[in-house]
Amino acid sequence: MQDIILEARHIYKSFHDPVTVQVLNDITFSVRKGEFVSVIGKSGCGKSTLLYILSTMDTDYQGELLIDGERMTGRTDAALARIRNEKIGFVFQFHYLLNEFTVLRNVMLPGLKLNKYSEAEVEHRAMERLEMLGIGHLAMKMANRISGGEKQRVAIARALINDPHIIMGDEPTGNLDKRNSEMVFEIFRQLAEAYHQTLLIVTHDQSFAENTSRIIEMEDGRIIRH
Numbered sequence: 001m002q003d004i005i006l007e008a009r010h011i012y013k014s015f016h017d018p019v020t021v022q023v024l025n026d027i028t029f030s031v032r033k034g035e036f037v038s039v040i041g042k043s044g045c046g047k048s049t050l051l052y053i054l055s056t057m058d059t060d061y062q063g064e065l066l067i068d069g070e071r072m073t074g075r076t077d078a079a080l081a082r083i084r085n086e087k088i089g090f091v092f093q094f095h096y097l098l099n100e101f102t103v104l105r106n107v108m109l110p111g112l113k114l115n116k117y118s119e120a121e122v123e124h125r126a127m128e129r130l131e132m133l134g135i136g137h138l139a140m141k142m143a144n145r146i147s148g149g150e151k152q153r154v155a156i157a158r159a160l161i162n163d164p165h166i167i168m169g170d171e172p173t174g175n176l177d178k179r180n181s182e183m184v185f186e187i188f189r190q191l192a193e194a195y196h197q198t199l200l201i202v203t204h205d206q207s208f209a210e211n212t213s214r215i216i217e218m219e220d221g222r223i224i225r226h
């Protein structure tokens with residue numbers, strides 16, 4: 001099907017630490033273009049482990065992962081790094097901005113790495129995204145001189161720089177107060193509605209999840225609702 005952005009087929013994952021513990025058990029689901037999906041479940045049920053696999057950062061699993069219909073399984077690390085930078089935008093609980101750079105430069109970095117646009121074009125795209133998120137005026141500030149809510153908006157601008165096919169988030173509101181959490185949710189909702197941006201967000205926040213277009217619920221390494 002053409003509009004399926006992400007497909008997980010029978011994914012299993014075990015840790016050997018030192019006894020073997022199966023953390024993901026036959027995970028199968030897909031995400032269509034424009035869906036705003038949340039992944040919920042009790043602490044330790046395997047959400048972050050699953051997100052690492054879906055985002056191609058962890059390749060040590062059984063099963064198949066397809067992004068845009070292409071198999072990710074069995075590719076080299078370099079190939080996966082390129083696919084990640086081109087197709088996946090990341091927003092984490094901690095923003096991981098580089099403090100020694102300006103806000104603008106932080107947003108530009110994944111765009112420069114892609115090697116698709118000139119530096120001037122990447123700068124223009126970064127400014128467009130900062131302005132869309134209402135923080136154009138922060139462009140020249142150093143990344144450590146802005147508030148937590150502003151940092152998370154910068155992280156979202158950075159995630160959008162290469163027009164990702166999917167944005168993946170691991171607790172993107174986990175470190176924010178209520179007002180900023182609602183703001184981040186609202187940005188995601190508008191991205192999904194106005195731009196048909198596909199989003200897959202792991203969250204503990206029940207009210208966040210209830211307002212997404214689909215909830216995937218996990219329990220003990222399995223999907224119990226999707």
Ligand SMILES: Nc1ncnc2c1ncn2[C@@H]1O[C@H](COP(=O)(O)OP(=O)(O)OP(=O)(O)O)[C@@H](O)[C@H]1O
Nearest residue numbers: 015016017023041042043044045046047048049050
């Ligand atoms: N590197 C590792 N080695 C061994 N066990 C691990 C490792 N990483 C995670 N686990 C175990 O795998 C299980 C799932 O962890 P995971 O971080 O995916 O859960 P989670 O649902 O994201 O939890 P939380 O909501 O608390 O972040 C847990 O039992 C955890 O202890």
